[in-house]
Amino acid sequence: MIYRTYGSTDIKVSAIGFGGMRFEELDDVDTCAALVKAAYDKGVNYFDTAPGYNKSEESFGIAFKHMNKTRSHKPFYVSTKSSKSESTEIRRDIETSLKKMNLDYIDFYHCWCIITFDVYQTRKAKGVLDEFEKLKAEGLVRHICVSTHMTGTDIEKMLQDYPFEGVLLGYSAMNFAYREAALDAAERLNRTVVVMNPLGGGVIPQHPNRFGFLKTHQGETVVKGALRFLINDPRITVTLVGLSNQRQLHEAISAVEGFQPIRPETIQKIRSSLQKSFSELCTCCQYCDNCPQGIPIPKLMDAYNFHMLNSKPVDMINRLRFHWGIELQDDCLRKCTECGLCEETCTQKLPIRERLKFISKEVDKFLAAGRS
Numbered sequence: 167m168i169y170r171t172y173g174s175t176d177i178k179v180s181a182i183g184f185g186g187m188r189f190e191e192l193d194d195v196d197t198c199a200a201l202v203k204a205a206y207d208k209g210v211n212y213f214d215t216a217p218g219y220n221k222s223e224e225s226f227g228i229a230f231k232h233m234n235k236t237r238s239h240k241p242f243y244v245s246t247k248s249s250k251s252e253s254t255e256i257r258r259d260i261e262t263s264l265k266k267m268n269l270d271y272i273d274f275y276h277c278w279c280i281i282t283f284d285v286y287q288t289r290k291a292k293g294v295l296d297e298f299e300k301l302k303a304e305g306l307v308r309h310i311c312v313s314t315h316m317t318g319t320d321i322e323k324m325l326q327d328y329p330f331e332g333v334l335l336g337y338s339a340m341n342f343a344y345r346e347a348a349l350d351a352a353e354r355l356n357r358t359v360v361v362m363n364p365l366g367g368g369v370i371p372q373h374p375n376r377f378g379f380l381k382t383h384q385g386e387t388v389v390k391g392a393l394r395f396l397i398n399d400p401r402i403t404v405t406l407v408g409l410s411n412q413r414q415l416h417e418a419i420s421a422v423e424g425f426q427p428i429r430p431e432t433i434q435k436i437r438s439s440l441q442k443s444f445s446e447l448c449t450c451c452q453y454c455d456n457c458p459q460g461i462p463i464p465k466l467m468d469a470y471n472f473h474m475l476n477s478k479p480v481d482m483i484n485r486l487r488f489h490w491g492i493e494l495q496d497d498c499l500r501k502c503t504e505c506g507l508c509e510e511t512c513t514q515k516l517p518i519r520e521r522l523k524f525i526s527k528e529v530d531k532f533l534a535a536g537r538s
């Protein structure tokens with residue numbers, strides 16, 4: 167395992183962190199805990215969760231109960247979050263998290279779901295950061311951090327406004343151009359960057375041929391290539407991998423164990439290929455899943471990815487029908503009122519309304535042609 171120093175602390179964190187939002191056996195907390203423990207045994211020492219990730223905190227809690235016995239000589243660090251605005255609610259969140267995870271304190275406590283700069287300012291005005299500081303003074307929190315899906319430039323503005331020690335942001339080979347300014351600003355301001363969603367919400371492993379250029383060494387998988395692209399970046403301290411099962415853990419560990427620095431000219435080549443082709447993909451983060459019309463936007467945008475990657479509307483239609491089980495007559499494909507709410511919250515700032523129109527047009531064409 168590769169370890170890196172967390173900002174100006176003396177904490178050494180693993181280059182690969184455990185993202186606790188994608189467990190395969192969501193309700194089987196013992197199986198999930200065994201996966202957490204296996205990661206710890208393999209050298210992973212950064213564990214990220216949140217109150218909203220199903221039973222993730224409970225699963226971590228079972229594992230931590232065992233891991234606490236060895237923590238003094240084999241340290242591990244825990245990151246969780248609160249998206250609340252009222253001080254009593256924040257306190258309730260952290261007390262619940264501590265109890266569920268069998269912990270006395272949280273190492274990295276994140277002000278969560280900062281989707282726009284307005285949201286940041288509103289929360290700050292409501293005293294959220296003052297409450298975080300109180301929690302830190304009481305020893306319940308070690309480091310105040312932020313988790314965000316804003317644009318790179320807005321993240322830069324926020325980091326200049328408040329001395330968050332760490333920032334958690336979505337960054338992958340697919341969307342790096344969109345958040346580049348944030349990484350540069352964090353480096354300049356000496357803040358730690360932890361990245362989430364390193365495989366673009368599964369889009370990268372689902373299209374190994376299209377992302378083949380991420381492989382920089384013989385025999386490498388596209389997943390390893392995508393992780394190494396991030397591990398190689400000196401501005402990134404931890405790459406969080408949302409682990410579902412032992413196979414994924416094994417692949418993530420082997421990405422870091424066999425890591426060789428990538429030559430700058432190779433990185434440059436990868437960057438220009440990616441920037442040209444893939445910055446417009448949906449990462450399936452689900453932050454737009456708030457449509458007043460009940461349209462399952464992440465599912466439709468995932469299907470649109472298939473059109474972008476394969477250039478054939480029929481692939482998009484097949485994805486809708488056979489992966490997501492959406493019938494082509496379903497009115498969710500046609501009832502967008504174009505209110506724009508989803509685009510305000512989209513982490514990739516995608517033109518969702520335009521894409522929905524394209525989908526419904528292609529579906530209607532498909533139906534009119536009498537295809538099935």
Ligand code: SF4
Pocket residue numbers: 456457458459460461463501502503504505506507508509518519522
């Ligand atoms: S623009 Fe359409 S899809 Fe987006 S939130 Fe409004 S109604 Fe829903």
Ligand code: SF4
Pocket residue numbers: 447448449450451452453454455463464467511512513514515516518
């Ligand atoms: S459309 Fe945007 S917010 Fe919605 S899932 Fe895709 S990337 Fe995330």
